[in-house]
Amino acid sequence: MTHDEYIGHDASGLAQLIRAKEVTASELLDLALERVSILNPEVNAVVRLMEEDARAAAERGTPTGVFAGVPFLAKDLGNEFAGHPTSAGSRLTADIVAKQDTELVRRLRATGVSIFGKTNLPEFGLTPYTEPELWGPCRNPWDLGRTPGGSSGGSGAAVAAGFVPMAGAGDGGGSIRIPASCCGLFGLKPTRGRTPTGPFRGQVWRGATVEHILSRSVRDSAVMLDATHGADPGAPYEITLPERPFAEEVERAPGRLRIAWTTKPTLGPEVHPDCILAVEEAVSLLEELGHELSETGPQIDSDAFAHAFMLMIASEVGADMNDAETVLGRRARRGELEPVTWALGLLSKSLSAREFSSALRLLEREARSVGAFFEKHDILLTPTLATPPAKIGELAPAAVEQLQLRILGLIGSGRLVKAIGLLDDIAKHAFDFTPWTPLYNVTGQPAMSVPLHWNPDGLPIGIHFVARFGAEATLFRLAGQLERARSWAEQLPEIAKSILKTQGTAL
Numbered sequence: 001m002t003h004d005e006y007i008g009h010d011a012s013g014l015a016q017l018i019r020a021k022e023v024t025a026s027e028l029l030d031l032a033l034e035r036v037s038i039l040n041p042e043v044n045a046v047v048r049l050m051e052e053d054a055r056a057a058a059e060r061g062t063p064t065g066v067f068a069g070v071p072f073l074a075k076d077l078g079n080e081f082a083g084h085p086t087s088a089g090s091r092l093t094a095d096i097v098a099k100q101d102t103e104l105v106r107r108l109r110a111t112g113v114s115i116f117g118k119t120n121l122p123e124f125g126l127t128p129y130t131e132p133e134l135w136g137p138c139r140n141p142w143d144l145g146r147t148p149g150g151s152s153g154g155s156g157a158a159v160a161a162g163f164v165p166m167a168g169a170g171d172g173g174g175s176i177r178i179p180a181s182c183c184g185l186f187g188l189k190p191t192r193g194r195t196p197t198g199p200f201r202g203q204v205w206r207g208a209t210v211e212h213i214l215s216r217s218v219r220d221s222a223v224m225l226d227a228t229h230g231a232d233p234g235a236p237y238e239i240t241l242p243e244r245p246f247a248e249e250v251e252r253a254p255g256r257l258r259i260a261w262t263t264k265p266t267l268g269p270e271v272h273p274d275c276i277l278a279v280e281e282a283v284s285l286l287e288e289l290g291h292e293l294s295e296t297g298p299q300i301d302s303d304a305f306a307h308a309f310m311l312m313i314a315s316e317v318g319a320d321m322n323d324a325e326t327v328l329g330r331r332a333r334r335g336e337l338e339p340v341t342w343a344l345g346l347l348s349k350s351l352s353a354r355e356f357s358s359a360l361r362l363l364e365r366e367a368r369s370v371g372a373f374f375e376k377h378d379i380l381l382t383p384t385l386a387t388p389p390a391k392i393g394e395l396a397p398a399a400v401e402q403l404q405l406r407i408l409g410l411i412g413s414g415r416l417v418k419a420i421g422l423l424d425d426i427a428k429h430a431f432d433f434t435p436w437t438p439l440y441n442v443t444g445q446p447a448m449s450v451p452l453h454w455n456p457d458g459l460p461i462g463i464h465f466v467a468r469f470g471a472e473a474t475l476f477r478l479a480g481q482l483e484r485a486r487s488w489a490e491q492l493p494e495i496a497k498s499i500l501k502t503q504g505t506a507l
Contacts, residue, residue, distance in 0.1 A: 003499055006031045007162035007492065010217035011070045011224075014165060015112075018069040025058040025069030029114050032071035035163050036117070038499055042144060045157035046117045047076060047135045050084060054116035065112025066223055072113035073158050074168040077125050077151070078204070078211055079105045081115070089123040089132040089151075092336040093324050103196040103232040104211055108168070111227045119154030119167060123338050124320055126313070128178050128434045129395045130154060133338050137392050140182055141493040142459055146389040149179035155214050156183035162496040166220050172209035173309075174384075174437025180214055180449035181384035181462025184491055186479065187214050188221050191470050192444030193239045195225075196232035203236055205316050206360060208441035216489065218479040222246035225472065239470050246476050254477035256290055260373075261381035262297035265435030267306055268386050268428075275383035278453035278461040282381060285452070289481060297380060298373040300366045300439065308359035309438055310427045315356050317341060318348025339405035340397065340426060343417050350414030367443040374445070374468045379478065382436045384449040384462035395433055397426050436464055446472045450479055451488045460491075 001023045009017070017023045033051065040046050054071075063069050074081070077088045080098035087094040101109070108115065120138040122130050130138040130153025140148040141161040148157040152169035156179025159167050169176045171189040180187025195211050197204055212228075215221045226245045231238040242249075261283055263276045283293050321332050334342055374380070397405065401422060408417050417423060431438070440447045446469075449462035467474045 001027055001031060003031065003035070007496060009165065011067055011165040011215065011220045012217065014070045015067050025063055025114055028069060028071055029054055029058050029116060032116065032163055035161070035499060039161050039163070039495060042139065042495065043141055043157050043161050044136055044138050045120055045148075045154045045161065045163065046073060047087070047120045047154065048084070048118040050081070050116050050118070054114045058114060063112040065110055066227055068112030070113050071164045072108070072115045072167065073117050073119050073155060073164050074108075074115055075121055075152050075155050075170060076118035077121050078170045078209070079168065081105055087134060089121040089125070089134055090337060090341070091134050092321075092332050094134060096324070096327055102200065103198045104228060107196070107228040111224065119152070119158055121152065121154055122150045123341050124317060125151035125170065125172060125175060126317070126341065126344075127151065127395070128174060128430055129390065131392065131396060139392065140389050141495045142184065143389065144495070146391050146459070147182060147395065149182035149389065151175040152179050152214060156180065156185060159183065159185055159214050159216060160493055160496065162492065166213045166215035166224065168211070169214045170209055170211045171441065172205045173441050174434045176212060176214060177384050177437050177447060177449040177462065177464060178434060180451070181460065182389040184451045184454070184460030184488065184493075185214050185216060186218050186221055186448070186450060188212060188225070188448040188472070188475060188479075189440070189446060190225060190229070190472060191239055191446045193231065193235065193237050194229050194446075194472065196228075196230070196235065198232040198234055202234070205441070206312055207444060208312075218476065218483050219247060219250050222250050222476050242473055246472060249473045249476040250480035252477050252480070254474065254481055256292060257378040257474070257478065258292050258294070258376070259286055259379040259381055260294055260296045260377040262295060263383060264297060265386055266297075266300060266439055267302045268432035268435035270386065270432075271383060272387040274388055274455040274461055275386060278463060279381065279383050282452055282463045285482070285486060286381070289485060297382070298370045300369065304362055305366050305439070306427060306431055307424060308362040309442065310424060311351060311355060311359040312363065314344045314347045314423070315351060317344040321345045334409050339402055339409055340423070342409045343405050343423055346408070346412065346414035347417045347423060348414070350418050363442045366439070370439065370443045371469070378467065378474060380466040382464045384437065384464040386433055386435050388455055388457070388459040388461060390433060395430065401426060440466050443469070445469050446475055448475050448479060450482055451491070452482065452486055454491065
């Protein structure tokens, strides 16, 4: 197979070629590894290789499963692979080796994917950009001076650069949808509880975080969700099973949907004109397709929501630090964590049980109000992000904030961290970039970013769609319709095609 043929297929297409014996799993693995070796020094999307495991699986003969033999990269957070470390993007946890596969990893393996490496991410998956001190910044294949988003930024960059047709991702505040928008990909966050979190966790970030993939095609996302969804033993809740396979929904007409749309940010103050234009064009397209559009959106107390969300995250970071300390058998050292993470850990120590429970209750009340909005609407449409992909370093704390955080870390007072309110200021800066996505992690509703627009600078702008709780089928039907009406399959960054010029098209 040639490189242009490899990047010209989605994962489902490659799997069909393997089943037809037109290409082997070993050949595809060779192509994927060559692309990583040539392009990763510039993109920095892959931080660990698991080549021996993938090679051994490929050499055992024709694999089985819906994606048998298709190269795959996993995010280095959330899912553990027996015998391999899970860094979580942190120096503290960089060398902690997993003793067993998590349930989602077990299901991924059952699809037959050839898992040959892990992708870059921010420390503990905390930020909407991927610039960890441990691994260094990951760069957007559409513009190497810009972020691929976060926290699944390495996975987004890897798919956009053509390393793999799909990669593992998780979403706790937008971490599938953000890189989907930044990298020109399809990214669906499933409903809370749709994919398993066991056997070590029940709710991740109090149920805000859900695992799935980033892909170039809608059908790959649907086929993978068919293979991985469903509760596992001891799950804290189960949701209604789909009426039919999600893969079938992609081909079905969505019918006439009641679609609310808005460009008014839920959490931030301003929206870039490119993102507004992208939504306006999407509204026109949807009207042409026969849907009913109305300009409106849910209303929440944005300041109270942002503060409560940060308190929840701070508490979870503190728990993550405790878990790591238990495994390591010692206390975490300040130099092993980035200043923001360390400050969140300090803040978690100063929070009372009353504050934590009150924050969760506020988030739950906002979720209830959003649920009422969807009684009258099938879909909500917004920009995925408030701006095009940000420049590397643009979203990180400013130098003065970094200095303040380091001083606070030296003092070691969580109460002082809380009193100064510096972390709220940093969170506000992040929410200015992601004003819509976190709300639907709290509500648990399924949401997706669809690559329908590129701005004059050639940067992708994602369109964000949210459906009712449990209604992934509605999103897949709509996404399939949009993909047929405005295909993005041919949209590839130049760096993904550059290997054809520098290395030739044949391996």
